[in-house]
Amino acid sequence: MVVEHLNLFYGDFQGLRDINLTFPENQVTALIGPSGCGKSTLLKTLNRMNDLVEGCRVEGSVLLDGADAYRTLDPTDLRRRVGMVFQQPNPFPMSIYDNVAFGPRSHGVRAKADLDIIVEESLRAAAIWDELKDRLKKNALGLSGGQQQRLCIARALAVQPEVLLLDESTSALDPISTAKIEELIGQLKERYTVIMVTHNMLQALRISDKTAFFLLGEVVEAGDTDTIFSAPTDPRTADYVAGRFG
């Protein structure tokens, strides 16, 4: 995914300013920066979730495999190809199986044998098949928060996306669940482009390949995570990663 000269406005307020970023395939890119700097706004721009916000206007381009997300691609198709997992686990109030089958069913997959395969593969890819395989008919709301979040990742994977957006997806979880999801993200990048917002700088350092540091709607600095954390060129990045503000 590539973002070029992206400006975003909420009415008169400019939320993003001339963003230029490339999100490489099979790598994890972390978006970091203080509260309100535009990280979630950028993430939502990548799959046009901001279309639903009244008064929101986007200029510039978001390209997926070279196709313009705002001018060429159909938003429903874009959202299938660019999946999203949120901060709070949000399983639907239905069975574990139906949660994962929901997306494929809404895209027309009807045969039970096909759905069975998709459900198993998606739960395996989200590293939760072994824990859940004997209770697929149980309500998803009965799972722990960490299990619910991995189920939500499985639900996102079930429609075969190319890009996975994670918006602070571990911040509501305990340390053990967080560690499991971090390990999972390391596996997911082998198949997907992963873009994650995190407030946890150690997490960005542990699991991301690339990092972009945001301030007041702008990208101050972006590059290899090791470089951003150990040898940033901009003093504002240095101050932020050293915890001097945030």
Ligand SMILES: Nc1ncnc2c1ncn2[C@@H]1O[C@H](COP(=O)(O)OP(=O)(O)OP(=O)(O)O)[C@@H](O)[C@H]1O
């Ligand atoms: N729907 C909206 N309408 C108007 N302004 C908005 C809307 N959503 C976000 N903003 C504003 O855009 C700016 C960026 O918000 P955004 O949520 O992207 O920041 P963030 O970096 O993700 O913050 P946090 O880390 O706290 O989640 C903020 O000033 C916010 O108030």
